[in-house]
Amino acid sequence: MLREKKRIGVIGTGFVSTNFVNELGRRSEYELGRVLTRRDPAHMMDFPRHDALTTSVQEVVDNADLVFECSGDPEHAARVVGPVLDAGIPVVTMNAEFHVTLGSAFVERGLLTEGEGDQPGCLAALGEQAYDVGMNVLAYVNMKAFLNRNPSREDMTFWANKQKFSLPMVTAFTDGTKVQIEQCFAANGMGADIAQEDLLGVETADMAEAAAVLGPRAQALGRPLSDYVLDRSVPHGVFVVGTFADDQRVGLENYKMGKGPYYTLLAAQCLVHLDAFKTIRRVFESGSILLNNSSVPRIGVATVAKRELSPGEHVERGCGSFDVRGICVRIAERPGHIPICLANDMRIRRKVEPGQVLTVDDVEFADSSGVEIWQSIEQRVLNASEPVYASA
Numbered sequence: 172m173l174r175e176k177k178r179i180g181v182i183g184t185g186f187v188s189t190n191f192v193n194e195l196g197r198r199s200e201y202e203l204g205r206v207l208t209r210r211d212p213a214h215m216m217d218f219p220r221h222d223a224l225t226t227s228v229q230e231v232v233d234n235a236d237l238v239f240e241c242s243g244d245p246e247h248a249a250r251v252v253g254p255v256l257d258a259g260i261p262v263v264t265m266n267a268e269f270h271v272t273l274g275s276a277f278v279e280r281g282l283l284t285e286g287e288g289d290q291p292g293c294l295a296a297l298g299e300q301a302y303d304v305g306m307n308v309l310a311y312v313n314m315k316a317f318l319n320r321n322p323s324r325e326d327m328t329f330w331a332n333k334q335k336f337s338l339p340m341v342t343a344f345t346d347g348t349k350v351q352i353e354q355c356f357a358a359n360g361m362g363a364d365i366a367q368e369d370l371l372g373v374e375t376a377d378m379a380e381a382a383a384v385l386g387p388r389a390q391a392l393g394r395p396l397s398d399y400v401l402d403r404s405v406p407h408g409v410f411v412v413g414t415f416a417d418d419q420r421v422g423l424e425n426y427k428m429g430k431g432p433y434y435t436l437l438a439a440q441c442l443v444h445l446d447a448f449k450t451i452r453r454v455f456e457s458g459s460i461l462l463n464n465s466s467v468p469r470i471g472v473a474t475v476a477k478r479e480l481s482p483g484e485h486v487e488r489g490c491g492s493f494d495v496r497g498i499c500v501r502i503a504e505r506p507g508h509i510p511i512c513l514a515n516d517m518r519i520r521r522k523v524e525p526g527q528v529l530t531v532d533d534v535e536f537a538d539s540s541g542v543e544i545w546q547s548i549e550q551r552v553l554n555a556s557e558p559v560y561a562s563a
Contacts, residue, residue, distance in 0.1 A: 177455060180204040180235030180260075182251055183242035184218055186336070187265050191239060191444040192219050198448065204234035207251060232258045237451060239286070241265040241444075243340075245272040245512045246541040256281030261454050265447055267291050267356045268490060270464040271472055272512040273541060275359075275548045284460040288446035291356040294409045295462035296449070297438045298361055301411050305419070306436065309389035310412035311357045312381060313399035315350050318372070321477045322346060324493055339491025347372075348490055348497040348511055350399050351472050355499050358397035359468040366396055368473075369498040376402035378435040382412040386433035397470075397499075408439040467555050468548070472497040473508040473528045480523040486534070489514025495529065502552045507531050513541050 179201050181188055188206065195203055196219075205225045208215065212224040225231065228251050231238060238255045240262055242248055248269035255262055261282035264270065267289060277283050287296045294311045301308050319326075322345045331341040343349045347369075354370060357363065366388050373381045381400045389396045389412075412435055415423060420431055428434050450461050474495045480486070486494045489511045497511030507530040509517075514529065516537040523533055536542055 176200060176202040177236045178202055178204040178234055179451070180231040180238040180255075181206040181223075182231065182238060182240040182248070183244075184208045184210065184215065184224070185241070185243060187241040187243075187444050189219060191241065191447065192223075194445060194448070196220075201451075204236075205231045207231050209247070228254050231255070232260060235260055237454060238262050239265070239447065239451070240269070243268060245269040245274075249273045249277070249541065249544065252277055252283065253280065256283060261458075263447065263450050263454060265289055265292075265443065267352050268512045271352055271355045271359070271468070271470075272510045273544050273548070274464045275466050275468050275551075276544050278463045278466050282454065282458065282460065283463055284450060284454065285356070285360070285462040286447035286450035287461060288441060288443040288450075290350075290353045290409050290441055291360065292450065292462055293438050293441045293446065294357045294411070295360060297409060297411050297436060301413055301436050304436075306411070306413040306415055306434065308361075308395055308411050308413040309433070310382070310385040310396045310398060311354075311361060311363055312378075312385065312397075312410050312412060313350055313354055313357075314405040314408055314410070315347075315372075315399050315401050316403050316405055317345065318347050318350075318401055320346050320496060327493075337491075339488060341491075342493070343491035346477075346496045348472070351497045351499045352490075352511070354397040354399060355470045355472045356462070356464060358470045358499070359464045360462040361395065361397075363395040363397040364392055365470055365499050365501070366392070366398060368500050370398050372399055372401050374401045376400065376404045378410055378412075378437065379429060379433075382433035382435050385412050386414070406439045407441055408437060409441065410435050410437040467551055469501060469503070469552070470499055471502045471505070471508065471549075472511045473500045473505055474511045474514040476523045476525050476527050476529060478525050480519045482519055482521055484519045486514060486517050486519065488516075498528075500528070502549060506549065506553060509534065509542075510545055513545060 206223045263286045327342045331338045517534040
């Protein structure tokens, strides 16, 4: 008897969606349902499955056993994920921006999980592997090759054209906003903390050297850390730092793991849309979640001014902006901060200095619907009984 194919709906039509849909066509156990777009399908003839495009969320719901959300837009994701979950359909995402901004409002509404593939999902999968082999994880570490916290528009335009990415995407990668979002998500999803605002960013490609810095910091804090290393020679991957029981040292040294006491496990590649199929299979087979932001997150990504902002100025966007960037903060220590992915279409009310964290009192929003959802999450955090851990 032939197994019935599972229908996969998709939200988003960008880089990840295009490549995911191409690969989906080669997977015999799945078939494409509908692909939600906000653009006019008549102008998208180059999309690999033009026949599947729709502008109706209900059409996606009616033709899916699981939905893959990869729009990259937190507020759009929030509008469409809710109806999908309410219909009892599981959602696998490739959208860290959504999770760290508004995702906590949805984690108890249905099966919502980030997929393996982007760095947070790969860290979650590697963390499970570490647990299975007996490691006590002390740090979840991203690997970043380059950082310029205030790049020029000219440089970013050049690299956007060269890499075939959007200008905001390249800017968010370069100024560090993206890695802050990813490590915020890793922290919340795996019960970790941060060593400091804006993270440490240990400048080394030597994992043993990074482990020697991050391991003791985590032990002093009494909680695992989420952070990154910075060096042009690092692979496009992630690693975890941890310890093993003392009686495992001889065996680990024989396995070329070093002398300890801090050890590392590496996932050298993050294959994004290809790795996502692992999580889709996981959901269908076990109904288990790989990673979400938790309903009461501890870490947020605050908006910081790159330059002086004057009253009356208009900030078009936050993530991938030449006006602001994002940094990891403890939510309870920065009440009222504006999440970087909500810092869109806002007007400055009072002077903001370079390096200053923007709060809701500093701006006026054209659309505050996302801000209201965030404030409900923030209030839940502030009302939580768990203490705020001081920096080590």
